[in-house]
Every structure is written in C-alpha cells, then in structure tokens.
Amino acid sequence: MPTPAPAQDxxxxxxxxxxxxxxxxxxxxxxxxxxxxxxxxxRPGDRVxxxxxxxxxxxxxxxxxxxxxxxxxxxxxxxxLTLDQGQPGWDDAPLRAWLEAKGYPHTILRQDTYxxxxxxxxxxxxxxxxxxxxxxxxxxxxxxxxxxxxxxxxHHRDDLIESLxxxxxxxxxxxxxxxxxxxxxxxxxxxxxxxxxxERDIAEYARLSGFPILPxxxxxSQERSxxxxxxxxxxxxxxxxxxxxxxxxxxxxxxxxxHLMDRRWWDFPGLDEQLxxxxxxxxxxxxxxxxxxxxxxxxxxxPEAGPRGGAAGAGGA
Numbered sequence: 368m369p370t371p372a373p374a375q376d377x378x379x380x381x382x383x384x385x386x387x388x389x390x391x392x393x394x395x396x397x398x399x400x401x402x403x404x405x406x407x408x409x410r411p412g413d414r415v416x417x418x419x420x421x422x423x424x425x426x427x428x429x430x431x432x433x434x435x436x437x438x439x440x441x442x443x444x445x446x447x448l449t450l451d452q453g454q455p456g457w458d459d460a461p462l463r464a465w466l467e468a469k470g471y472p473h474t475i476l477r478q479d480t481y482x483x484x485x486x487x488x489x490x491x492x493x494x495x496x497x498x499x500x501x502x503x504x505x506x507x508x509x510x511x512x513x514x515x516x517x518x519x520x521x522h523h524r525d526d527l528i529e530s531l532x533x534x535x536x537x538x539x540x541x542x543x544x545x546x547x548x549x550x551x552x553x554x555x556x557x558x559x560x561x562x563x564x565x566e567r568d569i570a571e572y573a574r575l576s577g578f579p580i581l582p583x584x585x586x587x588s589q590e591r592s593x594x595x596x597x598x599x600x601x602x603x604x605x606x607x608x609x610x611x612x613x614x615x616x617x618x619x620x621x622x623x624x625x626h627l628m629d630r631r632w633w634d635f636p637g638l639d640e641q642l643x644x645x646x647x648x649x650x651x652x653x654x655x656x657x658x659x660x661x662x663x664x665x666x667x668x669x670p671e672a673g674p675r676g677g678a679a680g681a682g683g684a
Contacts, residue, residue, distance in 0.1 A: 421581025424521035
C-alpha cells in the first residue's frame, strides 16, 4: 500500500505573503504620503469623507489613510461613504462586516441611480459618464450636509495617465484628473491621495490584504470602452519602454505653455515686442537675441500669472 504524501506546510507561503503585503504597504504609504505633502491634500483639522465603492482602489485608500491618521495621532477625521446605486444583485453585507470589524466609521447611502442610468442611456452605450455625474452629486450633497470639507477618491497613477491620453485622443484637450480640486460651488475640496501609486501595486496589496471586493455590475460588461483601449495602448508601449507610464505622469507636472498653441495661456502675439532690437532693412540690429534667455514674453494667463477663473472645475472629479 503506497505511503501517503506528507501534507505540505502552508506556513512558509503565508509568511511570504505577509512579508510581501507589508512591503507593498510601506511602498504605498510612502507614495500616498508624498502626494499628500506635495499638494497639501490633508491638513490638521480636516474632515475627510472617503468614497468607498468596494473596489480595490477605494479600499486600499481607506486602509492607507487610516494608517497615516494613526501616525498623525488623529489630527484629521475620516469617514467612509459607500453609495448603493441599486444595481441588481448588489450586496454590501461583506463590506459592512469588514468596516465594522475594522472599527472604521462608515455610512451606506442608498440611492437608486441605476434606474435613472438604464432609462436614459441607449442600449450599447457606456453608462460611465451619467453614472459618474449622478454619483458625484449624491456624494457632494452628503459631504456638505454632514460637515466634511474634503472628499477623497481612489484614483491612482494609471487612472491619471489614462485620462490624459483619453482627453488628448477623444476630446482634443490636455487635461487629466488633478490631485486636488475645488468644486464649482467652492464648498468642497476633492483629493486623490493615490495619485503616485501604481495600479498593479494596489491590486496585489488588496489581494494579499483580503479586502472584500464588490463587483461593479453596472458597467463591468462594457468591454469596448475607450479607457480599456487606452490602457491596452499604454501597456503595449510600456512593454517596449517601461518608463512610458512614469513619463506620462511627469508630463502632467511639466506643462510648458510656450511650447503649445493655447493663446489663452501664452502671449504669442507679444513675442515680437520682446525682440532685443528692431528690424532695419530686413535685418535685426541693436543687440539681436544673443545672450538673451528664450521665451521671455510671459504667459497671457497660466501658472506664472495665477489660476484663471473656472479652471478649478476642469478636472472632472
């Protein structure tokens, strides 16, 4: 009779997973803390409403912010908000149990936006735009009524660079999701503390942490969305040059209005008046441009002149 094989010890694997989880947590905390410091996303006394959809990104955000809050000795308040949009099969019981076990203050807000979206959006079209607007309205209203001054969203680095390319390719604009945004009514500040964090790190951290991930049945079947195509394009380019995603993020931080074509942000007509000299018989005399720094005409508007009215609402938070 054959001798049964000894049972494999799962303890080493579990220990390896925990070490991996801790390494990822340290990395994510570092980049989250850096984004908070770089853009002053959270200050002492802030009341932060964390939007928790039940996905990997928002659950990671909530966990990291609670870790950082503990380090800050509770100098800011956190509250998790989950919006039940009335999707068929929605079950937030596992999420509620997890939040309660963690001791995280939370609210489940029930608003049937699903019926509105399915009634108004034609068959075969993406729900994302209308769904996002309705969801945002309910979240902002709750935040204002409950006295929160910050709303934290779980968008990460990959979301930001995908949004940049989508705006370029499909909307003819240079924009993305800002790490910090003042709402149009100027009553809330929307923050994205995961702006420097990579999606793959978040996904692995969420898996190793055993977060109760809830599926989005509203739009999960719409595989032909523009965002998926852009994500695939970035992945293809990154396979050839791994620096592509980081370069796209850096581009959002290195805007050069003098090298674009937007007359609202750079005084192109005024460049002629900045010539160090004048044209005489077709030749530039009296000094020319030798030794003079290029591009000194100055912006018509823009970072050097301060933000323009209405720019705060351009991020699509």
